[in-house]
Amino acid sequence: MTLLGAARERSLLDEAQHLNPETREGKSALDALAERAVTRAGANVKRERGTHLHSLSEYVDRGEELPHGTASADLADMAAYKMATVGFDVMAMEQFVVVDELKVGGTFDRVLRYEGPGPDGRPVSGLYVGDLKTGSVQYGGLKMATQLAVYSRGELYDHSVFPVDGRSPRALAAWKKREVPADLAATAYSPMPAVSQEWGIIIHLPAGEARCTLYWADLRVGWETARLALDIRRARGTKGSLVPFAGKY
Structure with missing residues (x-):
């Protein structure tokens, strides 16, 4: 590109x-x-389109009318989204979580309450992390499962408790060095809802196609991959792997 x-x-x-x-x-x-x-090259067009559909889906999940003048293609996409997700109750939207064990963070799309057939067809009931995807999912299954697995094991984090201007490298560097008492730091964290750590839900809404498909994501495999990524990151940080010869040859 x-x-x-x-x-x-x-x-x-x-x-x-x-x-x-x-x-x-x-x-x-x-x-x-x-x-x-x-x-x-046009790569960001799809990204911006996906962001737009994410915003519209929030209107749907809040039970609000779509903005006046919403394009007919978007209306068709949202109708497909509503039909596919009618069996879910949205319990939370767009909340930031951190996983200290992996030293990562991110924002999940939804926490969904679902009761019905599970991945093997047997009845299930509970809370699940859900993620809306508007691009292709053909080759990204493992990445998506890893992403949702991390969310499912996170803690909610309120970044407004310790604000920082991430656009300023100097401000960010100073923020990282700031020492905060443990009891004060704890005020930024709160428990994640008791979501399943075995399965998550991918909501696939390809932009402009007026169709929406649901997939189960295996978070057990995803968590193994997340842990593997941590091991690889640690290995890449290893120094001194090469030692020069002593003397002349």
Whole structure:
């Protein structure tokens, strides 16, 4: 996508030629050019479209009317979404969670209450983490299961308790070094609802197709993958793997 964008806007290559990738400023400028190239290639159109459908789905789940002037294609998508999710009660939307064990965080789409046939056809009842996907799910099953597995094992975190301007590297660095008493730090955390840690739900709503399909995601496999990713991240941080020879040869 980056090459396609550069081909469509040749000036990006001209700008890149004058940057030094060995400096922090040069790397930052190159990253910005790469993002511009990706946008020029049209990659962000789907992302923005997905964000738009996520916003509309929140209207549906809150039981509110869609904004005046909503496009007919969006209305059809939301009708399909409503039909597919009619068996769910939405208990929570768009809440940030952290998993200290993995040192990661993220925002889940939904916590859903569901009662009905489970993955094996047998009756189930309980709370499940749900995630809305508007792109292809053909090759992303393991990634999605991993994402939901992490959410299911997280704690709710209120970032407004310790605000920081993430756009400022200096402010972020100072925030990371800030020491906070344990009892004060604890006020930012609250328990996650008792969601299933075995299964999650993927809601697949491909943009503009007026169809919505539900999938069970195996969070047991997803959690194993998340732990494996942690081990790999730790291994990559290992230093001193190579030791130079002593003496001359």
